[in-house]
Amino acid sequence: MRGGCLCGAVRYETHAAPQYAGFCHCRDCQRATGTGHSCHMIFARDDVAFSGSVRSFSVTGGSGLPSHRCFCAACGSQIFGSGPPEDPRWTVYAGTLDDPSEFAPGETVMVRSRPAWDVADHGLPCFETMPPEAGG
Numbered sequence: 001m002r003g004g005c006l007c008g009a010v011r012y013e014t015h016a017a018p019q020y021a022g023f024c025h026c027r028d029c030q031r032a033t034g035t036g037h038s039c040h041m042i043f044a045r046d047d048v049a050f051s052g053s054v055r056s057f058s059v060t061g062g063s064g065l066p067s068h069r070c071f072c073a074a075c076g077s078q079i080f081g082s083g084p085p086e087d088p089r090w091t092v093y094a095g096t097l098d099d100p101s102e103f104a105p106g107e108t109v110m111v112r113s114r115p116a117w118d119v120a121d122h123g124l125p126c127f128e129t130m131p132p133e134a135g136g
Ligand SMILES: [Zn+2]
Pocket: 005, 006, 007, 008, 009, 010, 072, 073, 074, 075, 076, 077
């Protein structure tokens, strides 16, 4: 898969299939994306190569560990996410794909903070909180 930010300064390429793909309705994802949920994929950190300059902002995630959100230094598009440096996982936000149809979400998490106006009829399993496969 290939993708990049709104202005084109950051580009990435993945070298393996995602280990996980889903929707997240947590408040952090809502604030970071400005929408009702994030669309994210988790890869092995080594399977995603990128070029361009990203900045990051860190908060303490629901797991109690730091959560880093990486965005283009020029246009602000949120592209990547990660946990602590020793965490081998690397999140890619699916809206940045060149071909968004490559995103194949398997479930919806953190629906306890899903707003009534963002309920999709996609028939996927829904979890009130963050199940382990989603990083919880
Ligand atoms: Zn950009």
